[in-house]
Amino acid sequence: MKKSALCLTITAxxxxxxxxxxxxxxxxxxxxxxxxxxxxxxxxxxxxxQKTDTYPKLIKSVRFCNDNLGIGLFDDEIEELADYLNNTYYQHDK
Ligand code: HEC
Known part of the structure; x- marks a missing residue:
């Protein structure tokens, strides 16, 4: 095999x-x-x-469930969760 071809293979x-x-x-x-x-x-x-109609409200809702149900997520986890829910269900602008 030529050297250049080998290089390409490794890159690929x-x-x-x-x-x-x-x-x-x-x-x-x-x-x-x-x-x-x-x-x-x-x-x-x-x-x-339609109900949770902005991204900040989505963060609040996740925090609401977390606090009321004693789930015990950290702030950064709440944001990750909200980001995932936004990508998957809400599609709001941030
Ligand atoms: C014990 C049941 C229960 C669990 C477990 C629960 N939730 Fe909720 N959640 C609710 C209820 C009740 C509401 C209020 C819904 C309403 O007012 O229609 C709500 C509302 C919400 C909303 C807003 C809903 C909407 O229509 O936009 C979000 C987002 C949410 N929860 C996220 C979460 C996340 C994330 C978790 C897990 C960490 C979680 N919830 C766990 C019961 C639960």
């Missing part, structure tokens, strides 16, 4: 490896969402973008 392989690990990494907020049983209630109570 490492790109593939890097992008596939990036792809396999779930959103941290998705993990929090699953680990904290949010869906236990929110399957029956779907997230409603």
């Amino acid at each position: 392989l490492s790109t593939l490896l890097l992008s596939s690990t990036a792809f396999a990494e779930p959103h941290p907020g998705k993990v929090l969402h699953e680990d904290n049983n949010c869906l236990k209630c929110h399957v029956d109570k779907p997230y409603n973008p």
Whole structure:
């Protein structure tokens, strides 16, 4: 194999490896969402973008559930969760 071809192969392989690990990494907020049983209630109570109609309200709602249910998330986790819910359900501008 020519040296340049080998170089290309290595570049292609490492790109593939890097992008596939990036792809396999779930959103941290998705993990929090699953680990904290949010869906236990929110399957029956779907997230409603008309009701929670801005991103700051979404942060408040996540904090509301966290505080009232004693879930015990940290502030940065609340933001990650809100970001995940926003990507998945709300699609509000930030
Ligand atoms: C014990 C049941 C319960 C659990 C568990 C729960 N919630 Fe809630 N959540 C509620 C209720 C009740 C409301 C108020 C809904 C309403 O007023 O219609 C609400 C409202 C919300 C809203 C606003 C809903 C909307 O329509 O826009 C968000 C966002 C939310 N919760 C996120 C979460 C997250 C994130 C978790 C997990 C950390 C969580 N909730 C866990 C019961 C729950």
